[in-house]
Ligand SMILES: NC(=O)C1=CN([C@@H]2O[C@H](COP(=O)(O)OP(=O)(O)OC[C@H]3O[C@@H](n4cnc5c(N)ncnc54)[C@H](O)[C@@H]3O)[C@@H](O)[C@H]2O)C=CC1
């Protein structure tokens with residue numbers, strides 16, 4: 001099938017490449033000409049394991065190309081929308097400017113009603129009610145709108161796109177349109193459906209809510225365990241043992257119970273805030289009051305790691321050399337949007353410390369973007385002469401550090417493990433003062 005993907009960021013570029021991998025003829029459209037040029041050369045504009053290979057292979061075989069012109073999307077039978085929906089400046093709500101612009105551009109290239117049906121498939125994360133409003137704007141065209149939320153995780157984007165836990169279609173009310181749309185989208189995803197992946201059909205509002213409910217649940221799970229970490233800090237208990245023990249209950253499960261410096265990224269933080277804002281607009285703000293607490297607990301973890309750093313160096317960070325291992329919001333990504341690690345680095349630098357940051361993928365990006373931060377090649381270079389080392393993004397390279405070897409480079413053997421991934425006994429045995437988050 002001929003497919004276009006509008007918006008080629010973390011979601012859209014991976015989606016476009018994966019759709020080509022499934023055998024479709026795909027054009028990705030983005031307003032960023034630099035990104036388009038890079039994608040056309042078969043090189044990923046961001047770090048995502050496995051993406052480079054899928055991108056390069058499909059650009060080379062001619063099934064995948066990228067363009068800044070919507071004219072190149074004309075004639076496709078399915079148009080995916082994957083543009084950003086960031087938080088509005090100064091507020092909690094989602095900024096729908098980019099989605100609106102993408103739909104306006106699509107309206108200008110879609111055939112008129114009566115001609116062969118074309119699908120417009122929303123993948124961006126939007127406030128409930130957006131899809132039905134957009135469907136009205138497509139009424140002057142042959143476009144039928146489906147809301148098909150995306151659940152991929154950065155670091156696993158290719159795997160999650162080609163092997164999702166489930167696929168959700170939010171369909172129009174009109175039965176004939178819903179049937180046509182389901183059949184067309186089933187053709188797009190036929191290889192995945194043949195693998196037995198479950199496809200659920202709902203109305204627009206349910207599909208939109210499934211997405212933000214899922215992210216809210218994940219954020220709540222993380223803040224729950226971080227709240228327990230606060231209790232552990234007050235009592236001398238160990239949150240990693242607590243998480244292990246409660247996670248053995250099937251009803252709770254072990255995943256997303258890693259306490260530490262909290263969640264960040266381009267999605268969980270802004271999605272829970274946009275959800276709060278939308279619930280308030282709908283007059284049901286009380287239903288999501290708990291999400292404000294989820295957000296507040298998450299913020300406190302960032303305060304906590306800075307306070308710990310202050311405490312372990314004896315009260316003031318001013319003039320101290322602080323090595324920070326990690327800048328991305330999670331390992332296997334170079335994404336620093338709302339990154340807890342980078343936020344902590346900035347807060348510590350603002351207290352007068354000499355901060356040296358290292359990150360296997362985000363480091364080179366940071367070096368280009370931020371002249372005010374010192375960036376080092378690796379953990380050893382960052383830690384040379386350090387008064388304290390902070391592990392803030394749990395890259396494998398940092399999890400596997402040898403405490404004896406690192407001990408030889410630092411000025412003082414003091415480590416704060418912001419992700420609770422190191423073995424305290426091994427580090428203490430090598431002469432380090434070890435502090436975790438919510439661990440004695
Ligand atoms: N990053 C992720 O892992 C996931 C993201 N999402 C959702 O997907 C959406 C996109 O997120 P990301 O890919 O992370 O954002 P991003 O910021 O990396 O990418 C958005 C892209 O859209 C482009 N764009 C903006 N306006 C455009 C227009 N009018 N026409 C064409 N292109 C345009 C931008 O230049 C940019 O390349 C958001 O709603 C996000 O919540 C959902 C699931 C996973």
Ligand SMILES: O=C(O)[C@H]1O[C@H](OP(=O)(O)OP(=O)(O)OC[C@H]2O[C@@H](n3ccc(=O)[nH]c3=O)[C@H](O)[C@@H]2O)[C@H](O)[C@@H](O)[C@@H]1O
Pocket residue numbers: 125150151152153154155215218222255256257258259260261262263264265266267268329330
């Ligand atoms: O809507 C989105 O964009 C995506 O948001 C998240 O994916 P992602 O942001 O890539 O990363 P996660 O693995 O969810 O991690 C988010 C943050 O939570 C933190 N985290 C995660 C798990 C945990 O136990 N503890 C914890 O602090 C991570 O370090 C990271 O900062 C969801 O997991 C995806 O399903 C969703 O599609």
